[in-house]
Amino acid sequence: MYFRANNSGPLAFTATPTPSSQWPTYGIDYPTWYVDSTKVQEGGSSYTFNPDGKDAAVYTIKAKCGTSVKAIDVYVVTCQYQIAVEAPSDGAISITWYGNIPVAFSVGHASWRLNVVPSNAINVVPLKTYASILRKNVGFHANSQTVILSGETLAPTPTLHVPDSASGKLKTYDISLINLLAGAAHTASFRASPGDYRLGTYFRATKFIHPDIVTLIDWNHTSSRNCASTAVAAGGACGETLPSPYGTWMAYIGGVSIEYRGDMPFTLCMNL
Amino acid sequence: MSFRSLLLIIGLYFLSFNTFSNDIKEMLFSSTIIYKPVIEMALSNNTEPLNRQQPTKIAPFEIRMVITRFSPSGEDKNQFDSFMQISFKEINNVKFQVFKKNNLVQQLHVVRTESGSTSITKYERNLNSLLSKIPKTNEAYIAQTQEIIASLLKQEDFLTDLPLGEYVLTFELELLTGVFIGDVYISDYPYYFRFCFANNYINIALSDKKTKALIFAVTFGKHILLANLFDKRMSNGFECYFYSNQGLKYLTNLKEGEQMNVTTWNVNGTDEKKIPFEEWLKIMNKGNK
Numbered sequence: 001m002y003f004r005a006n007n008s009g010p011l012a013f014t015a016t017p018t019p020s021s022q023w024p025t026y027g028i029d030y031p032t033w034y035v036d037s038t039k040v041q042e043g044g045s046s047y048t049f050n051p052d053g054k055d056a057a058v059y060t061i062k063a064k065c066g067t068s069v070k071a072i073d074v075y076v077v078t079c080q081y082q083i084a085v086e087a088p089s090d091g092a093i094s095i096t097w098y099g100n101i102p103v104a105f106s107v108g109h110a111s112w113r114l115n116v117v118p119s120n121a122i123n124v125v126p127l128k129t130y131a132s133i134l135r136k137n138v139g140f141h142a143n144s145q146t147v148i149l150s151g152e153t154l155a156p157t158p159t160l161h162v163p164d165s166a167s168g169k170l171k172t173y174d175i176s177l178i179n180l181l182a183g184a185a186h187t188a189s190f191r192a193s194p195g196d197y198r199l200g201t202y203f204r205a206t207k208f209i210h211p212d213i214v215t216l217i218d219w220n221h222t223s224s225r226n227c228a229s230t231a232v233a234a235g236g237a238c239g240e241t242l243p244s245p246y247g248t249w250m251a252y253i254g255g256v257s258i259e260y261r262g263d264m265p266f267t268l269c270m271n272l
Numbered sequence: 273m274s275f276r277s278l279l280l281i282i283g284l285y286f287l288s289f290n291t292f293s294n295d296i297k298e299m300l301f302s303s304t305i306i307y308k309p310v311i312e313m314a315l316s317n318n319t320e321p322l323n324r325q326q327p328t329k330i331a332p333f334e335i336r337m338v339i340t341r342f343s344p345s346g347e348d349k350n351q352f353d354s355f356m357q358i359s360f361k362e363i364n365n366v367k368f369q370v371f372k373k374n375n376l377v378q379q380l381h382v383v384r385t386e387s388g389s390t391s392i393t394k395y396e397r398n399l400n401s402l403l404s405k406i407p408k409t410n411e412a413y414i415a416q417t418q419e420i421i422a423s424l425l426k427q428e429d430f431l432t433d434l435p436l437g438e439y440v441l442t443f444e445l446e447l448l449t450g451v452f453i454g455d456v457y458i459s460d461y462p463y464y465f466r467f468c469f470a471n472n473y474i475n476i477a478l479s480d481k482k483t484k485a486l487i488f489a490v491t492f493g494k495h496i497l498l499a500n501l502f503d504k505r506m507s508n509g510f511e512c513y514f515y516s517n518q519g520l521k522y523l524t525n526l527k528e529g530e531q532m533n534v535t536t537w538n539v540n541g542t543d544e545k546k547i548p549f550e551e552w553l554k555i556m557n558k559g560n561k
Contacts, residue, residue: 041391060451097553115427208483208506210529223326232325244324248468250477250489251502252511253526254553255531257486259466261453263325270473270493271450 015063086168111139162190186237200262224262243271299395449507
């Protein structure tokens with residue numbers, strides 16, 4: 001069983017007669033070579049399969065001699081790193097209100113997905129090792145400080161981030177199998193030990209209640225480590241250089257002044 | 273400055289300017305142009321390679337800005353009513369000639385001298401072009417949108433409202449690949465200016481030095497997304513959101529500290545509604561997840 005990454009070279013297969021060292025001759029040249037049910041070559045101990053230009057799928061290479069058949073499955077796979085970024089359409093941050101009191105701030109969400117086509121390729125070596133995280137949307141969440149896969153239930157329910165659906169702005173990067181494996185190893189390691197979540201380097205929310213300015217949130221971190229940062233880092237592990245998610249954003253939203261600095265889906269979304 | 277840095281700078285400013293056929297470029301906000309040489313200087317002095325994730329923090333530095341009068345040509349004298357020149361003492365090969373009319377910058381000429389030759393890049397503000405995508409169904413709506421945008425542009429032109437003289441500008445910059453962030457403190461000026469110039473969006477704001485209250489902010493990408501403007505007492509002003517055709521979507525006013533009802537329009541600028549502020553917050557919540 002072989003995997004071939006995109007744009008890889010041809011694969012040569014050799015069939016060996018046994019027990020004799022000679023192929024039988026009964027009026028036709030043996031062995032007869034097939035790809036799935038299509039005869040591709042008559043005679044010759046070797047057949048070369050070229051995956052270039054072929055759709056991502058499983059191809060069964062068969063060498064037939066009389067009633068004897070030997071087959072091997074070749075997986076031609078497409079490997080992709082996909083990033084989905086959802087940012088509030090009117091700006092970088094939106095607010096959930098309880099009456100006119102802000103109770104939660106949403107900076108949007110960024111998630112990533114390591115995609116493999118065909119889907120059943122994840123059940124065989126070497127992708128089998130990462131089957132649990134491949135073809136799933138992966139995102140780092142604020143409240144639970146965990147790495148969530150699509151379909152998983154969050155506890156506690158996120159208020160800062162949307163669930164990991166591939167919504168918003170989607171960008172796909174075609175990557176090699178080697179880079180997909182590197183990205184999968186990175187993602188698996190990150191899921192096992194997510195570390196601390198840090199929304200941004202600076203976040204200040206104030207409300208002007210005449211004549212005073214009431215501070216709702218005011219904190220600093222040395223760096224961000226949030227959904228946008230980690231989605232970009234996963235892209236980096238896959239060998240892709242994504243735009244910077246770092247930026248600042250200042251505005252009034254519903255009478256609340258927001259000043260934010262750090263990695264954020266809005267910057268990423270605008271620059272993708 | 274590396275070739276890469278130059279490309280980034282060029283990429284940064286494509287947002288604001290489209291070239292007219294007569295070599296006058298379109299300008300929306302003026303500060304992005306006036307601060308450009310300062311960012312270029314910071315980039316050329318920076319020895320660290322820029323990163324996409326971690327910002328390179330530039331140690332705070334001062335630039336002396338000089339605002340003087342200049343004598344326009346006869347034609348310009350008739351077309352505009354106020355003229356001034358802005359230059360930086362530390363950047364002696366660039367100066368800005370500002371042409372104002374009705375208290376709004378109408379044209380900005382960047383005069384650059386290099387190797388003994390002088391080139392002039394002209395920028396012009398064209399509100400009609402900015403508002404051209406709004407359906408012509410409601411003249412009052414278009415006029416109100418124009419009035420709001422003009423007030424935002426006027427506030428953003430604050431550098432050109434400073435009295436003639438010399439000012440010390442203190443820049444605190446963070447530079448990344450494709451993103452330039454800065455805080456600018458101006459001597460004898462009660463507000464500080466903040467900006468984030470990214471490849472495809474710009475966010476700029478003015479805040480009170482003492483109270484840190486945000487009195488003005490604009491976010492724009494291909495068009496102005498949202499903006500707000502308040503007076504220095506934080507008692508009067510507005511918060512507004514725009515459709516992608518640049519027409520007003522929501523407008524909520526603050527009058528003498530009291531939050532007024534919110535005015536909403538559909539994308540055609542019709543179906544005007546007044547809704548209580550609290551109701552509007554519920555509408556805003558619908559987009560929240």
